Amino acid sequence: MRLRIRFSKLGKVRFVGHRDVARIMERSLRRCGxxxxxxxxxxxxxxxxxxxxxxxxxxxxxxxxxxxxxxxxVQDETVFCTGWGxxxxxxxxxxxxxxxxxxxxxxxxxxxxxxxxTKGSLQEAVLSCGWSFDIVGAQSDDVQDAIDTALxxxxxxxxxxxxxxxxxxxxRYGIHELRLDGxxxxxxMVIAELSAKPRVIRPxxxxxxxxxxxxxxxxxxxxxxxETDGQRIEPLTxxxxxxx
Amino acid sequence: MRAYxxxxxVQMTSLWPRLEPxxxxxxxxxxxxxxxxxxxxxxxxxxxxxxxLTYPDTYEIGLPNQGLQILYELLNERPDAFxxxxxxxxxxxxxxxxxxxxxxxxxxxxxxANEFDIIAFNLSAELVYTNVLxxxxxxxxxxxxxxxxxxxxxxxxxxxxxxxxxxxxDFVDFFVMGDGEEVIADITTEVEEWRQSGKPKGSRESVLxxxxxxxxxxxxxxxxxTYDDRELVAVTPRHNDIPANISKRTIxxxxxxxxxxxxxxxxxxxxxxxxxxxxxxxCTRGCRFCQAGMITRPVRERPASQVxxxxxxxxxxxxxxxxxxxxxxxxxxxxxxxxxxxxIDDPGTCGRVSVSLPSxxxxxxxxxxxxxxxxxxxxxxxxxxxxxxxxxRQIINKLITEEDLYEAVRSAYSQGWHRVKLxxxxxxxxxxxxxxxxxxxxxxxxVQIGLEYTKKASVTVSLGGFVPKPHTPFQWxxxxxxxELRRKVDLLRNRVRKNKRVHLKxxxxxxxxxxxxxxxxxxxxxxxxxxxxxxxxxxxxxxxHFNLELWQDAMDASDLDIEWYVxxxxxxxxxxxxxxxxxxxxxxxxxxxxxxxxxxxxxxxCRWTPCYDCGACTEYGIEHVVASxxxxxxxxxxxxxxxxxxxxxxxxxxxxxxxGGTQ
Numbered sequence: 001m002r003l004r005i006r007f008s009k010l011g012k013v014r015f016v017g018h019r020d021v022a023r024i025m026e027r028s029l030r031r032c033g034x035x036x037x038x039x040x041x042x043x044x045x046x047x048x049x050x051x052x053x054x055x056x057x058x059x060x061x062x063x064x065x066x067x068x069x070x071x072x073x074v075q076d077e078t079v080f081c082t083g084w085g086x087x088x089x090x091x092x093x094x095x096x097x098x099x100x101x102x103x104x105x106x107x108x109x110x111x112x113x114x115x116x117x118t119k120g121s122l123q124e125a126v127l128s129c130g131w132s133f134d135i136v137g138a139q140s141d142d143v144q145d146a147i148d149t150a151l152x153x154x155x156x157x158x159x160x161x162x163x164x165x166x167x168x169x170x171x172r173y174g175i176h177e178l179r180l181d182g183x184x185x186x187x188x189m190v191i192a193e194l195s196a197k198p199r200v201i202r203p204x205x206x207x208x209x210x211x212x213x214x215x216x217x218x219x220x221x222x223x224x225x226x227e228t229d230g231q232r233i234e235p236l237t238x239x240x241x242x243x244x
Numbered sequence: 245m246r247a248y249x250x251x252x253x254v255q256m257t258s259l260w261p262r263l264e265p266x267x268x269x270x271x272x273x274x275x276x277x278x279x280x281x282x283x284x285x286x287x288x289x290x291x292x293x294x295x296x297l298t299y300p301d302t303y304e305i306g307l308p309n310q311g312l313q314i315l316y317e318l319l320n321e322r323p324d325a326f327x328x329x330x331x332x333x334x335x336x337x338x339x340x341x342x343x344x345x346x347x348x349x350x351x352x353x354x355x356x357a358n359e360f361d362i363i364a365f366n367l368s369a370e371l372v373y374t375n376v377l378x379x380x381x382x383x384x385x386x387x388x389x390x391x392x393x394x395x396x397x398x399x400x401x402x403x404x405x406x407x408x409x410x411x412x413x414d415f416v417d418f419f420v421m422g423d424g425e426e427v428i429a430d431i432t433t434e435v436e437e438w439r440q441s442g443k444p445k446g447s448r449e450s451v452l453x454x455x456x457x458x459x460x461x462x463x464x465x466x467x468x469x470t471y472d473d474r475e476l477v478a479v480t481p482r483h484n485d486i487p488a489n490i491s492k493r494t495i496x497x498x499x500x501x502x503x504x505x506x507x508x509x510x511x512x513x514x515x516x517x518x519x520x521x522x523x524x525x526x527c528t529r530g531c532r533f534c535q536a537g538m539i540t541r542p543v544r545e546r547p548a549s550q551v552x553x554x555x556x557x558x559x560x561x562x563x564x565x566x567x568x569x570x571x572x573x574x575x576x577x578x579x580x581x582x583x584x585x586x587x588i589d590d591p592g593t594c595g596r597v598s599v600s601l602p603s604x605x606x607x608x609x610x611x612x613x614x615x616x617x618x619x620x621x622x623x624x625x626x627x628x629x630x631x632x633x634x635x636x637r638q639i640i641n642k643l644i645t646e647e648d649l650y651e652a653v654r655s656a657y658s659q660g661w662h663r664v665k666l667x668x669x670x671x672x673x674x675x676x677x678x679x680x681x682x683x684x685x686x687x688x689x690x691v692q693i694g695l696e697y698t699k700k701a702s703v704t705v706s707l708g709g710f711v712p713k714p715h716t717p718f719q720w721x722x723x724x725x726x727x728e729l730r731r732k733v734d735l736l737r738n739r740v741r742k743n744k745r746v747h748l749k750x751x752x753x754x755x756x757x758x759x760x761x762x763x764x765x766x767x768x769x770x771x772x773x774x775x776x777x778x779x780x781x782x783x784x785x786x787x788x789h790f791n792l793e794l795w796q797d798a799m800d801a802s803d804l805d806i807e808w809y810v811x812x813x814x815x816x817x818x819x820x821x822x823x824x825x826x827x828x829x830x831x832x833x834x835x836x837x838x839x840x841x842x843x844x845x846x847x848x849x850c851r852w853t854p855c856y857d858c859g860a861c862t863e864y865g866i867e868h869v870v871a872s873x874x875x876x877x878x879x880x881x882x883x884x885x886x887x888x889x890x891x892x893x894x895x896x897x898x899x900x901x902x903x904g905g906t907q
Contacts, residue, residue: 012260013511015273020512027509027563030596038596057268083594084560102563104281104511136265216268 001074003034003067005099006111006236009060013106014218018053021107025065028102033085034095035073051122051224051235052129052196055204059220061110062130064122064235069114077114111236122226122235128176130223131192133203138211140188144180146210147190151178158205174201186217193223259346260354266340274512275303276337278329278351281509281562287326287352293435295319295327295428296350296360296397300367300375301785303331303351307508308516310570311403312366314503315424325432328352328360332375333382335783341382348382357383361435363397365416367405370762371755371784374777376401377415387774389417389465394448398435398455407492407539408714408822410479411762413464414770417452421460421825422492422539423525425501430458456486460493462825469767474808476766479824491826492539496866498525498546502554509562518566518600519558523551523583526860527572528850528868531630532641532841533669535713536572538834539827541860543851544869548579555587559597568600575601578870602626625656626706628667631675632682635844640672641837643846646686653690657697664690664703670732671710671724671756673841680732683707684739684746691745702745707733709756711763715827717837719820722813723760726792729753754792758784760810761795766821769809772798828860 009021016024026046029036038044051064073080079095081088090098096112103109135143150156156172174195181191190210194201203219225232267273297316299306306312312329319327328350333341341347348357357363363383365376377387380399386392389399401412402420409419420427438451456463466486470477481488495501507519524545527537546554555567567587571577584599629649631637637644656664668683687703694701709729712718724732733750740746761769775798776784783789799806814820816835823831833856840847850856851870861867 012277012279015267015277016511017272017274020274023513024511026565029563030565031560031563033592044596057273083596084563084592086591104279104509105285106279 001069001071001114002117003065003069003079003095004113004115004236005065005067005109006234006238007063007065007103008108008110009054009063009106010108010220011059011106013104014057014059017056018050021054021063022048022050024104024107028099029067031084031102032095032098033081033083033088034067034079034099035070035082037068037070049121049123052126052200054221055202057219058203059218060222062221062223062234064224066122068117074114079114111238113236125226125235126196126224127227127232128174128193128195128197128225129200129221130177130225131194131203131219132181132189132222133192133219134184134189134217135187135207135211135214136217137214138187140180140183143188143190143210147178147180150175150209156206156209158208160205171201171205175206178206184217187214191222193225196224257356257359258354259349259356262344262346263349263354266337266344266346269340270336271334272304272512275331276333276351277511278354279511280307282504282506283329283352283508284320285352287320287328289323289326292323293325293432293439294360294362295325295432296330296357296363297327298330298332298348298357298363298365298379300332300365300372300379301369301783302334303510304512304514306331306366307510307514308520309366309368310504310520310522311424313508314501315364315428316508317504317506318425319428319432322429322432324436325428328355330357330363330379332372332379332782335789338378338382338782347384348379358385358397360397361439362400362431364400364402367401367403367412369785370405370411370759371790373412373762373773374781374784376412377774377777378782380415381777387777388414390414392417392448394445395443396448398448398451400431404536404539405763407535407825407827408764409462409464409825410469410767410821411765411769411773413767414774417463417465418455419462419464420493421462421490421827423495424493425495425503427458427460427493431455431461434458453483453486456481456483459487459491462490464767467824476819476821478819479821489824489826492828494542494828494866495544497869498522498544499550499869502546502550505557507558507562509564516568517564518568519555519562519564520568520570521551521554521558522546522571523569523574523577524571526868527576529573529576530641530837530847530849532639532717532837533630533672533710533713534572535716538716538829540572541828541858542866542868545578548583551577551583552586555583556590556592559590560592565593565596566598566600568602570602600624624663624665625661626665626667627652629686630667630669631672631679632668632684632686633679636672636675636679636682638844638846639674639841640669641841641846643848646689649686650689650693654693657694657701662694662698662700662702664694665706666690666703667706667708669708669710670736671729673718673721675732677732677735680735681739684736687740687746688743691743694745702747704747704749705736705740707736707748707750709751709753711756711759713763714820714822715825715829715834717834717841719764719834720814720816720818720838722811723756724753725811726753726757729756752787752790755784755787755790757806757810758790758792758795761799761806764821765809768802768804771802772804775801828858830857830859833858 037047039047048067054060077091079090092112092114096109099109155170157168158171160167160169177193179191181189183189204216207216223234226235297312299309299312316327319325330348330350380387385396398417400418401416402424406419434454438447441447452463455461456466466482467479468482469479524543526540526543528543531537587599630642631640653664670680687705690703691701712721712723730753737748740748776794779794781794851868
């Protein structure tokens with residue numbers, strides 16, 4: 001059995017890097033006494049696997065974490081806690097609540113399931129991500145024109161640092177959706193769905209094409225999409241959610 | 245839970261909107277956001293004395309500092325005060341801040357530093373002094389105390405380096421000597437009066453005068469320094485109601501202070517990223533090079549039951565899987581094995597919590613402790629023999645035998661460790677090349693022991709250049725020249741070069757020189773620190789930023805001589821720049837101990853033997869608080885062991901050398 005968690009990362013904590021997020025999750029799981037499992041090596045590590053890593057400085061409403069559970073301590077949808085949670089038996093709702101109390105401000109479990117383990121990692125399964133971001137130092141009209149031009153053309157070249165060199169690359173193939181969505185206090189807001197295969201395309205790469213000389217404001221991941229039986233779905237949708 | 249941003253109190257100026265756009269441009273932006281578990285988001289109190297507790301190094305180094313965290317909690321528990329924290333921004337962030345005209349800020353609520361009543365620095369190392377100046381400047385406060393206006397924040401400083409306050413005397417309004425737990429209340433009360441008066445013209449002088457009357461507080465601007473040419477003659481108070489000698493503050497019983505209760509859990513990785521529980525303060529081992537062991541006397545143990553509670557509650561609250569039992573010599577704690585075993589066996593830990601024991605004395609690291617510690621995850625093991633030869637260890641009074649070290653190392657390898665780290669000093673008084681080379685012998689013998697248990701056995705030797713510190717028996721010793729330290733490092737490098745299992749690391753001899761300038765400097769060294777800072781010399785603790793030339797140029801520009809400040813032996817009658825600061829130790833006790841050192845005599849730990857009257861207890865009417873009437877496992881500082889040759893004849897008890905004979 002495993003725990004699948006969808007969580008958000010909003011506000012100041014967007015500046016916390018991916019590895020640090022992993023450590024924060026570990027501490028929170030231990031505080032709740034969730035019956036996690038450990039790798040059996042010289043220096044055992046808590047087993048868990050994330051969806052796609054989120055770049056530092058980005059917010060998210062759609063981060064995923066899978067945590068394998070000790071099968072002896074799970075029955076139906078009830079988890080029997082150990083350690084600091086000794087004596088607690090949690091269903092998904094209580095577990096979500098307990099984790100939220102253990103997590104730092106800014107991190108929030110928005111959906112959670114206790115389900116059988118499946119093969120394959122989430123990280124490899126994600127095909128594309130939904131994003132919303134704003135642009136600092138640009139006008140909405142100009143961005144709208146740039147979006148129209150970009151979507152009509154067959155090539156969208158972006159610059160990207162690759163080890164020690166800067167390469168130019170066409171990313172038109174990976175732009176599934178791109179549209180203006182009003183304005184924030186910083187500037188025009190854009191909604192996009194960008195491919196995660198063969199590599200993750202980030203909103204920051206598009207700024208040059210959308211508003212030369214401008215800067216990315218705050219970017220937020222809104223979805224991670226996978227495919228099951230030919231259907232494009234999210235690993236956990238917010239309708240499963242028991243958030244308050 | 246809502247995002248943290250929404251919770252911030254609205255009554256204060258928050259720099260966050262101006263800071264936020266800078267963060268994507270810098271390395272490790274999480275250093276600047278705060279949001280730690282245990283930090284109080286509703287920290288602000290409208291009518292209270294505000295403290296900005298500042299650590300003048302990076303967030304990663306400063307956040308775990310226990311002293312700062314204790315004061316943070318104590319101040320925030322008070323109705324008449326609140327405290328926030330600040331750390332030195334890394335160079336990339338500083339450049340962004342200066343370009344955007346953003347001043348130094350607190351990480352708790354991102355309030356500008358100059359809105360606080362007090363900016364208080366923790367001084368853990370001398371090479372951070374230029375960062376202190378940089379932080380004051382970034383706060384928008386004049387760097388020199390004399391140039392501050394009545395309404396500028398008061399700049400305070402405490403911590404171990406405050407015991408020689410003179411090099412920073414021109415920049416710091418007040419220093420605090422010793423334990424901070426009680427004195428912060430006295431300071432808060434005086435500053436409250438100043439704050440409520442509206443800080444009118446002339447009020448700064450009055451509040452400083454009031455602070456100078458608080459025991460343990462030193463206000464350098466209220467003291468005149470006189471020189472006779474180069475020689476320091478005296479440091480004398482300018483008012484007759486402030487003390488000529490400033491004595492440190494000492495809390496009598498650690499049991500009354502179970503802090504921090506809510507250790508801060510940072511969101512980004514820091515050094516010592518684990519639960520830290522202070523199990524005792526003070527040390528009477530009497531290692532003569534060790535300033536911490538001298539100035540923090542007497543020994544005050546926390547009751548074992550309280551240690552257990554703090555560990556258990558702390559692990560449950562933080563979710564950490566590692567706890568460090570901190571002190572100057574952790575294995576000396578009465579019943580250390582029980583505390584370690586209880587922690588590891590606590591059902592809450594699921595057997596997954598590792599215990600780290602810093603400052604491990606080799607004579608108390610037994611197979612029992614090793615086995616307990618290794619049950620969960622094996623943390624790094626560092627032993628500190630400090631010197632390679634028995635002769636040298638008698639001189640520095642680190643009376644551990646070679647056999648003690650080998651037994652400790654055997655315990656480690658037999659319990660599954662592959663590598664141990666050994667810490668040594670070089671450049672010690674009367675050190676000869678044989679003493680330095682003996683370090684290699686010890687390391688190679690340890691490797692041989694390791695090979696009996698694992699093919700991967702290795703030893704890392706970490707070598708530091710010795711810098712004499714104020715308030716120690718070695719305060720009169722002339723530090724080795726950097727060339728001499730370099731020669732000794734090379735000697736050892738050549739000796740162990742062929743042994744692939746001995747890894748040698750060494751501290752920069754040049755950095756030791758700069759540390760020497762600031763460590764035993766007088767008030768004139770302030771000009772040097774300011775010069776180095778003005779030339780961009782911040783983060784001097786960091787090898788990528790350290791530059792000895794800056795210090796040499798600054799000494800030349802101030803017409804001061806490195807040889808005189810750093811490498812010269814002092815004599816008994818010389819007035820030392822810190823003579824007016826009392827850490828409890830009688831100067832004649834220290835001088836006698838210096839003479840004993842030169843004569844090669846060791847002295848025992850006074851916890852379990854008669855008192856030497858060093859002054860630490862008798863001056864303050866307090867005593868050691870030690871739970872066990874017997875020394876810990878493996879003997880302690882010679883008690884009950886045959887030590888004179890390392891393992892044969894008992895150590896002599898207080899054999900006093902002829903005074904003045906060996907300088």
